[in-house]
Amino acid sequence: MPLYEYRCNECGDEFEKRVSFSESDRIPACPKCESQNTQKKLSRVISLGTLSSGTVSSSSSSCGSRGGFS
Numbered sequence: 001m002p003l004y005e006y007r008c009n010e011c012g013d014e015f016e017k018r019v020s021f022s023e024s025d026r027i028p029a030c031p032k033c034e035s036q037n038t039q040k041k042l043s044r045v046i047s048l049g050t051l052s053s054g055t056v057s058s059s060s061s062s063c064g065s066r067g068g069f070s
């Protein structure tokens with residue numbers, strides 16, 4: 001199962017949630033304040049990639065094959 005990152009717009013908490021493909025469009029509630037005003041973050045691999053720190057591949061081994069299933 002893919003691991004998505006979400007950010008709560010209410011309390012600013014960031015959390016990760018493992019969801020199946022059938023649930024990938026569902027927005028989970030914030031684990032802290034239980035608000036559903038959360039949004040899926042774009043992959044942090046993109047922001048880390050700009051730093052070229054060399055630790056990118058550890059969190060994402062999908063090799064750019066995301067979105068291939070529907």
Ligand SMILES: [Zn+2]
Pocket residue numbers: 008009010011012013030031032033034035
């Ligand atoms: Zn929250």
